[in-house]
Amino acid sequence: MQCGYDKELLTRFLHGELSDEERASVEDHLSECAECRREWESYRHMWGVMDSMGVPEPAADTEMRFEAMLDSYKRSLGSSPSGNAGRWSGEQGVRGSGGWAGEHRGGVWARVLEIFRVHPGFAVGYSVLLVVAGLGFGYLLHRPGVQPGLDGNIDAAAGKKDLVELTRQIGEMREMMMKSLLQNPSASERMRGVSYTSEIHTVSKDVTDALLSTLNNDPNMNVRLMTLEALTHYANDPHVREGLVQSITEQASPLVQAALADVMLRLQEKRAIRPFKKLLQQKDLNGMVRTRIEETIFRLS
Amino acid sequence: MLKVRSGDLDKMGLLFQRHNRPLYGFLFHMTQQKEASEDMMQNVFYRMLRSRHTYTGEGEFRTWMYHLARNVLKDHWKQTRRRGTQQNITDYEERIPAGMAADEQIERKLEIKALERALESLSADSREVLVLSRFQEMKYAEIAEVLEISVGAVKVRVYRAMNELRSIYCQPETQNK
Numbered sequence: 001m002q003c004g005y006d007k008e009l010l011t012r013f014l015h016g017e018l019s020d021e022e023r024a025s026v027e028d029h030l031s032e033c034a035e036c037r038r039e040w041e042s043y044r045h046m047w048g049v050m051d052s053m054g055v056p057e058p059a060a061d062t063e064m065r066f067e068a069m070l071d072s073y074k075r076s077l078g079s080s081p082s083g084n085a086g087r088w089s090g091e092q093g094v095r096g097s098g099g100w101a102g103e104h105r106g107g108v109w110a111r112v113l114e115i116f117r118v119h120p121g122f123a124v125g126y127s128v129l130l131v132v133a134g135l136g137f138g139y140l141l142h143r144p145g146v147q148p149g150l151d152g153n154i155d156a157a158a159g160k161k162d163l164v165e166l167t168r169q170i171g172e173m174r175e176m177m178m179k180s181l182l183q184n185p186s187a188s189e190r191m192r193g194v195s196y197t198s199e200i201h202t203v204s205k206d207v208t209d210a211l212l213s214t215l216n217n218d219p220n221m222n223v224r225l226m227t228l229e230a231l232t233h234y235a236n237d238p239h240v241r242e243g244l245v246q247s248i249t250e251q252a253s254p255l256v257q258a259a260l261a262d263v264m265l266r267l268q269e270k271r272a273i274r275p276f277k278k279l280l281q282q283k284d285l286n287g288m289v290r291t292r293i294e295e296t297i298f299r300l301s
Numbered sequence: 302m303l304k305v306r307s308g309d310l311d312k313m314g315l316l317f318q319r320h321n322r323p324l325y326g327f328l329f330h331m332t333q334q335k336e337a338s339e340d341m342m343q344n345v346f347y348r349m350l351r352s353r354h355t356y357t358g359e360g361e362f363r364t365w366m367y368h369l370a371r372n373v374l375k376d377h378w379k380q381t382r383r384r385g386t387q388q389n390i391t392d393y394e395e396r397i398p399a400g401m402a403a404d405e406q407i408e409r410k411l412e413i414k415a416l417e418r419a420l421e422s423l424s425a426d427s428r429e430v431l432v433l434s435r436f437q438e439m440k441y442a443e444i445a446e447v448l449e450i451s452v453g454a455v456k457v458r459v460y461r462a463m464n465e466l467r468s469i470y471c472q473p474e475t476q477n478k
Contacts, residue, residue, distance in 0.1 A: 007460065007464075008456055008457065008460040010460075011456075011459050011460045011463045012441075012456060012459075012460075014463075015434055015441070015459065017440065017441050017456075039467070042467050042470075042471055043463055043467065046416060046463070046466060046467065046470060047435070049409075049412050049413055049416045050416065050431075050435050050436070052409060052413055053330075053413055053416070053417065053436075055325065055326045055329050055330070056329065056335050058321070058322075058325050058335075058338075058339050058342070059336075059339055062321065062325075062339060062342070062343075063317070063321075065343055066314075066317050066321070066343060066346060067314070069343060069346070069347055070310065070313055070314065070350070073310070073347070073350050073351075074310055077310075
């Protein structure tokens with residue numbers, strides 16, 4: 001048996017999509033037609049079961065993922081040069097003028113949080129500031145040798161003494177390190193040792209001796225050149241000057257010989273003339289070096 | 302959304318709060334896959350951001366959102382078809398009224414499972430109108446806008462879907478009896 005009723009009305013009834021009139025007519029029909037009633041009942045049943053169909057909870061990090069996505073998107077806007085910068089500043093202008101005050105009544109704190117959210121750089125800067133402040137505070141609390149309640153002048157004097165002592169110790173350490181580096185088999189390490197001397201303000205005789213010995217004996221030409229350069233800084237020291245003059249006859253490398261000639265000229269060291277003349281007597285002397293030395297001798301005398 | 306469109310991206314958080322659950326529900330009912338639905342939901346919100354300039358402000362935001370969601374779903378199905386269907390059966394608590402007796406609860410659970418299977422075996426078009434009307438509680442007019450068809454076509458589609466569902470769902474029961 002087939003009822004010719006428009007069954008589409010039944011589903012619309014279910015969905016609450018009928019007008020009052022239509023609903024009345026459907027109810028009338030249902031009370032008369034068993035076939036349509038059966039169909040209607042099954043729809044209603046399914047409708048009810050659907051109501052019990054749950055949706056699992058989305059994962060707990062859903063919102064975090066969204067925030068992260070939003071942040072990275074904002075950052076990508078900030079870094080892209082395609083005119084987005086203008087939009088940004090425009091938007092901030094709007095915020096400052098009206099929308100902001102209306103919606104962020106949470107006070108200063110909410111505003112600070114908002115700024116941090118928009119500019120992650122501020123948050124980083126703030127963290128760094130906190131760390132620095134913490135370190136400074138810790139230092140103030142546990143300053144070595146400072147007793148609370150002592151007179152400030154004594155504090156200052158003690159601090160100065162400590163500082164001098166500390167500087168001296170650091171200097172000693174540097175010297176030691178330099179000397180040990182000069183003994184290193186690696187040329188680059190020895191060069192590093194030589195470069196340390198530029199950080200030592202007052203050099204001891206030990207240091208200059210070590211450098212002079214390196215200048216005369218180091219197998220690597222580059223190390224010798226660098227040592228020569230370092231030694232010229234201490235050329236006011238007569239001991240160093242003498243060492244440099246003596247070194248002239250010790251050098252076999254043309255580059256170092258030429259460099260020494262330049263240094264002597266710069267220092268106007270007349271004592272260098274004799275060793276240079278001696279050097280000129282060598283038959284296998286490099287042509288370039290020969291002319292350089294001859295020139296040096298001429299200009300010194 | 303209009304504020305987001307004009308550049309106030311922080312308003313996006315508000316939209317997320319308001320719409321993430323229903324949207325997730327839609328995607329889940331369409332796929333029955335928990336992880337995939339979560340990923341798709343994030344994807345929909347990302348597309349919202351990216352294509353915020355296409356939102357004209359005419360019509361409901363919700364309609365626009367479901368447009369995007371349907372596109373994401375289409376991409377998802379294209380991908381899974383290429384990779385071969387991957388079914389991950391998700392276990393979750395159905396919303397069974399707490400006052401029910403134990404055997405009634407079990408019966409309800411069986412009914413739910415049966416109807417779920419029936420829904421899954423429907424064509425995507427049929428399932429879609431049912432999900433939108435029943436779970437997303439949309440009126441026919443809104444469904445018509447989302448699907449970009451006439452209200453009359455929605456009526457027909459809903460009826461056909463319900464009828465289809467009934468024939469699948471009620472068949473094993475009548476056989477059992």
